[in-house]
Amino acid sequence: MEERTAAFRLITGPEGLREAARALAGARRVGLDIEATGLSPLDARMRLLQLAAGGETFVVDVFEVKDLSPLREALEGGPLKVLHNAKYDYSFLLAQHGIRLSPLFDTMLAAQLLDGGEQGPSYSLEAVAGRYLQETVDKTARREDWSKELSREQLEYAARDAAILLPLHERLQELLEREGLGPVSRIEFGAVPAIAEMELAGIRLDVRRWRELERVVRRRRDEAARRLESHFPQPEGVLPLEGLGPRLNLNSPQQIMEAFRSIGIELPDTRMWTLLTVDHPAARDLLEYRELQKKLGTYLETYEGFVHPKTGRIHASFLQCRVPTGRLACTNPNVQQIPHEDEFRRCFVAGEGNVLVIADYSQIELRILAEVSGDPGFVEAFRRGEDLHRVTAATMFGVPKEEVTKEQRSAAKRINFGLAYGRGPRSLAAQLGTDEERARRLIDEYFATYGRVQRYLNETANRALKEGALRTLSGRLRKFGRTRGLSSAERGALKREAMNYPIQGTSADIAKLALIFIHSELRDLDARLINCIHDEFVVECAEEQAEEAASRVRSAMVRAGERLLKRVPVEVEVAVSREWRK
The missing domain is CATH 3.30.70.370 (Alpha-Beta Plaits)
Incomplete structure (x- = not known):
């Protein structure tokens, strides 16, 4: 059975589905969208499948037409499927109907690529269609109940969502090719099935081990807190009564700074980089406390709640x-x-x-740095299969490679990665546990060894300031917005980001x-x-x-x-x- 209107055909039976399959078979591209009763195929049901092609839009009531196999040939091959946030639709069709969509074009990902990392206010279909087609998409019906009998407004809304994808695809495809983003867009669209299926598979958490680890880490956190408090004198007139809990709010920067002042240490702030420069066990204990508290609050106390009751896995x-x-x-x-x-x-x-x-x-990332800089020392070390960190340490510390110590290799590793991320002497000094002057000498020695790396990093930073954009080896674009009239601090931050972008972006x-x-x-x-x-x-x-x-x-x-x-x-x-x- 099917219901015809000027906007769409509502399909509620197998014959209408076969007719839709015949129409799709000859199409070059298909606008595809679904409506569901919720956000996850593990908890919600797919209600509608909307397909727009050749001037027609089919709206399949999946509650009525439970077998979508007549569409399999067209959906798993054949015409290009144009979707918005394709991972969502892919997941429902695979989880509930065993259909793997291919090939794909995702209008949401396309819009994000065109923005070059400068995230827009919204990437909803409504927002993207407004920006690129100057068309309004009424999303009022989206908030209605899709699990019951559907209204005419809901069906028309669903049909419009599929139909608008075709002109949107045409416009976005044109812009992607004009901006040189065709190759990277094909990477992004090709990765959608892998990511969707990775989410559906989920990862298994051994809850018993996790709970035991939570108890262990909580005990360590409390011990670190007690050690930290022991460094500071008791307030005058206060007796250390057992069971009253800590005297110091370890999450209050003001109280922490006052406590350090009581032992003769003036802290400008309580940030990690500041504490790393303080040669006192209280600073180390505070850093340890914070790390353990983060592990408890961010991971150990929360992750068990994400285990899905049906699968026993985290999705x-x-x-x-x-x-x-x-x-x-x-x-x-x-x-x-x-x-x-x-x-x-x-x-x-x-x-x-x-x-x-x-x-x-x-x-x-270091191999990418060797690739883009062409530095012969970097390139040859990798071609010979050598340990780059050991090679770097031997050169910088003036010792044979076989005599490089563990500490020297560790320092070289931090420098290799740190400079690729645009770090300066202060940041590197904190990482290495040394002073800025020593860090500056190490940087000078490093760039004396790898001159082309220094030239590449400087040229990349300057190009970002001059042109306001950079690309990865696949052509992924990063736009930096306004680059003129920046303060010294803003220029420094932009240059650090620019140095690393082609490396980390190519890694992605x-x-x-x-x-x-x-x-x-x-x-x-x-x-x-x-x-x-x-x-x-x-x-x-x-x-x-x-x-x-x-x-x-x-x-x-x-x-x-x-x-x-x-x-x-x-x-x-x-x-x-x-x-x-x-």
């Missing part, structure tokens, strides 16, 4: 283009920022009969290519991506397929790196474990 949300560099961001919760210590990561485990394949790039491009390739390589295995932490990937697979999965993951990641890096080799380290640790 975080990954955001593709919210960060100017193009790196994936993560929320609800942020499983990219789990502390690196084994005691945290061992709480994330494989399911019964499975193992985790954990793979990460070896020094990918490689990571998203890797997501695409890994997702494709694992298709015929009992294996799936469950997490991505910038240049590290976690795959869960059947134990008997671990060796094959590990080999395919490594190959996919190397291929992704070699797509953009031509001067230096790409190396990937892979481990297999039942827990998320190497």
Whole structure:
């Protein structure tokens, strides 16, 4: 059965669905949108599927037409599917109907790429259509109940959302090509299925271990608080009565500064970089307290609440283009920022009969710096397979490579990464635990060794100030907005960001290519991506397929790196474990 109106055809039976499938088969592109009763396919039901092509819009009532298989051929291949926030629609269609959309064009991601990291006020379909088509999309019906009988207004609203995607695609595609963003847009669109399926797969948290770790960290936090208070004198006339709790509010900068003043230390503020320069155990204890308190409040006390009752897993949300560099961001919760210590990561485990394949790039950002700067010392060290940090330490400290100490290598590592991030003497001094003059000499020695690195960083910063924009090796654009009339501090901040953008942005491009390739390589295995932490990937697979999965993951990641890096080799380290640790 179908209902015809001037705006759409409402399909509530199999014959209408077959007619829609025939119409889509001959289309070049299809505007696709869904309406659902909620935000997650794990908790909500898909209600409508809207398809616009060839001047017609089909609105499929999925409550009535439960079998969407007649559309599979057109949706899993054939015409280009144009969507807004494609990950949402992809997830519902896969989770509830087993359909994997391909190929894709995402108007939300396209709009974000065109903004070049300068995030607009909104990337809703309403906002993007207003900006690029000067058309108004009435979203009033979005707030209505989609689980009951639908009104005419709801159906018309749903049909319009699909139909407007076609002219919007035409305009955005034209602008992407004009701005040289065609290649990076194809990377972003290609990564959507991998990211959507990674979210659906979820990551398993061993709740018992997590709770035990919470008790351990809370005990350490309380011990750090007691040690910190012991450094300061008791207030006059106050008896230390047991059970009254701490005398000092450790979260109050004013009280902390007054406490340090009582032992003869004047603090301008209580920021981390300031405390790192203070040679007193009270400063170290305060830093330790804060770190432990953050681990409790950010991770240990909250993550268990994100375990889904149906799957027993955490299904975080990954955001593709919210960060100017193009790196994936993560929320609800942020499983990219789990502390690196084994005691945290061992709480994330494989399911019964499975193992985790954990793979990460070896020094990918420094390899990118070697690529873009062309510095012969950097390039040759990687080509010879040498430890760049050891090579750097040997040159800077004037010792043979085999005699470099652990401390010297650690210092060289901090300098290698720190200067790539535009850090200056003050920041580097705090990191190394030395004074600014010593940090400045180390920087001078470093750039005397790697002259082309210094030239590249300076030229990149100056180009950003002059032109107001930079690109990664894939062409990802970063716009810096107003660059004239900046204060000295603003210029310094912009130059630091500019130095790092092509490096971190190219790393993000490689990571998203890797997501695409890994997702494709694992298709015929009992294996799936469950997490991505910038240049590290976690795959869960059947134990008997671990060796094959590990080999395919490594190959996919190397291929992704070699797509953009031509001067230096790409190396990937892979481990297999039942827990998320190497």
